[in-house]
Amino acid sequence: MNPHGRALPATDDADGARSWRELVNPRWARVLRLLDCDRTWTRGEGVWLEDDHGRRVLDAVGGYGAATVGHNHPRLVQALHEALDAGAPGMVHFGVPPLAGALARRLLELAPPSLHRVYFTNSGTEGIELAIKLARAFTGRPALLSCDHAFHGFTTGALALTGHDPYRERFGDLLASRRVPFGDLDSLERALAPRDVAAFVVEPVQGKGVKLPPPGYLAEAQRLCRRAGTLLVVDEVQTGFGRCGSMFATVADGADEPDVMVVSKALSGGLIPVGAVLARDRVWNATFSSIDRAMVHSSTFHQSPLAMSAALAVLEVVREEQLVERSARLGASLRLQLEALRQHHRSLGDVRGKGLMVAIDLVPPRPLRGRLESSLWPQSFVMTMLDEGGVLAQVVNQRSATVKFTPPLVIEPAEVDRIVRAVDQALGRIDGGALGTSLSALGRMARNLLRRSPAGAATAPREGAAGSRPVTPAAAPPSVR
Ligand code: PLP
Numbered sequence: 001m002n003p004h005g006r007a008l009p010a011t012d013d014a015d016g017a018r019s020w021r022e023l024v025n026p027r028w029a030r031v032l033r034l035l036d037c038d039r040t041w042t043r044g045e046g047v048w049l050e051d052d053h054g055r056r057v058l059d060a061v062g063g064y065g066a067a068t069v070g071h072n073h074p075r076l077v078q079a080l081h082e083a084l085d086a087g088a089p090g091m092v093h094f095g096v097p098p099l100a101g102a103l104a105r106r107l108l109e110l111a112p113p114s115l116h117r118v119y120f121t122n123s124g125t126e127g128i129e130l131a132i133k134l135a136r137a138f139t140g141r142p143a144l145l146s147c148d149h150a151f152h153g154f155t156t157g158a159l160a161l162t163g164h165d166p167y168r169e170r171f172g173d174l175l176a177s178r179r180v181p182f183g184d185l186d187s188l189e190r191a192l193a194p195r196d197v198a199a200f201v202v203e204p205v206q207g208k209g210v211k212l213p214p215p216g217y218l219a220e221a222q223r224l225c226r227r228a229g230t231l232l233v234v235d236e237v238q239t240g241f242g243r244c245g246s247m248f249a250t251v252a253d254g255a256d257e258p259d260v261m262v263v264s265k266a267l268s269g270g271l272i273p274v275g276a277v278l279a280r281d282r283v284w285n286a287t288f289s290s291i292d293r294a295m296v297h298s299s300t301f302h303q304s305p306l307a308m309s310a311a312l313a314v315l316e317v318v319r320e321e322q323l324v325e326r327s328a329r330l331g332a333s334l335r336l337q338l339e340a341l342r343q344h345h346r347s348l349g350d351v352r353g354k355g356l357m358v359a360i361d362l363v364p365p366r367p368l369r370g371r372l373e374s375s376l377w378p379q380s381f382v383m384t385m386l387d388e389g390g391v392l393a394q395v396v397n398q399r400s401a402t403v404k405f406t407p408p409l410v411i412e413p414a415e416v417d418r419i420v421r422a423v424d425q426a427l428g429r430i431d432g433g434a435l436g437t438s439l440s441a442l443g444r445m446a447r448n449l450l451r452r453s454p455a456g457a458a459t460a461p462r463e464g465a466a467g468s469r470p471v472t473p474a475a476a477p478p479s480v481r
Contacts, residue, residue, distance in 0.1 A: 201233040222258065
């Protein structure tokens with residue numbers, strides 16, 4: 001039983017956590033320990049998480065933006081119960097799935113009218129893979145174009161488009177692709193000029209670092225792509241369904257006729273993986289061009305009744321609770337309040353975002369610049385937010401010290417205020433004793449590495465196990481999305 005009296009199927013929480021640390025990802029387990037996140041979340045409700053020690057925390061990460069409707073939204077939970085109770089089989093494949101049809105219709109009602117067909121996926125990166133195939137088949141061109149600092153996923157095709165070298169190292173040659181600076185139309189025009197590019201794949205707001213292009217960038221990119229015979233593939237995996245204060249951030253920026261759109265995260269309700277690729281019919285037809293090509297792209301797990309039910313319920317909640325408008329309103333309030341903190345804190349740099357995708361840059365206090373601790377104190381900042389402010393946030397890039405907030409869109413104004421208070425408090429700790437705070441956080445991280453796990457389990461991995469090399473505090477934790 002876990003602390004809430006629910007029976008777990010095969011193990012108890014402590015055993016499961018111990019096994020996960022040892023068998024699944026020992027290195028990430030160590031990073032989690034370093035960051036005071038070596039805990040098991042036992043409950044989630046709305047924007048709130050509760051851990052195995054009964055500590056309640058406001059979730060401003062929101063499952064990397066997937067928990068749009070909040071954790072365990074009752075409408076979503078009910079829909080999943082109903083889907084199970086209905087007794088329909090999943091993954092039969094030789095039959096016509098009505099829930100998938102209903103979801104496809106709903107998605108196309110929401111999407112720009114240039115899109116006519118839907119293929120369901122289990123993740124965002126999988127959607128990008130199909131988008132690449134559709135574009136290459138349609139244009140007959142090999143090259144792909146994406147943006148510096150873009151993130152499109154970890155499978156090898158999507159990775160070829162991802163503008164972060166550490167993610168690509170050691171994996172050999174990836175698909176032929178080029179990159180242009182995000183937001184720079186002249187570079188885009190030059191890159192398209194050889195007319196060899198199948199697709200320009202772009203996020204309307206770059207999730208990593210929350211980078212916004214100049215207004216109208218996507219509308220003009222669409223025009224340039226059209227002129228060059230290149231498909232515009234918009235990656236709305238993170239931005240879609242209200243995250244940025246509009247149903248789709250691409251459309252809000254004037255690109256209202258994309259050739260392919262990839263969505264995922266929010267559709268899952270944070271519970272069941274699901275994504276979709278929406279495409280023009282003639283683009284889709286170039287891949288699925290005949291009966292013997294009807295299954296040239298597919299997946300065992302796609303369009304399962306549970307995934308389809310989850311997504312349909314999420315879209316209902318987004319509509320009924322007006323989450324798109326809410327995201328615009330509360331996102332603006334969050335940014336405004338964070339900007340106001342700049343008057344009191346030297347360590348607060350840029351505040352930016354759209355809707356409830358918001359980031360702040362931390363400015364290293366002078367004594368720390370260029371020192372070992374400068375890469376660690378952003379982590380110490382989010383640790384302070386968690387420990388003292390009770391808010392879970394993430395550092396997206398240890399080099400630029402950007403802290404990102406993507407809370408569920410069901411967040412209440414008072415909960416937005418709580419994020420602001422936690423930021424204020426953590427900034428105050430930096431301003432109040434830059435070097436001391438950082439060094440004490442460094443000490444805390446070192447202690448975290450040495451201490452035993454909260455469940456009292458020995459965390460030293462077996463001899464020769466993957467995690468047996470000690471992680472030194474100097475190794476900054478990896479950046480996350
Ligand atoms: N595209 C964007 C813009 C993303 O933010 C992500 C994930 O963070 C992906 C693609 C990959 O999605 P997934 O993690 O579901 O594979």
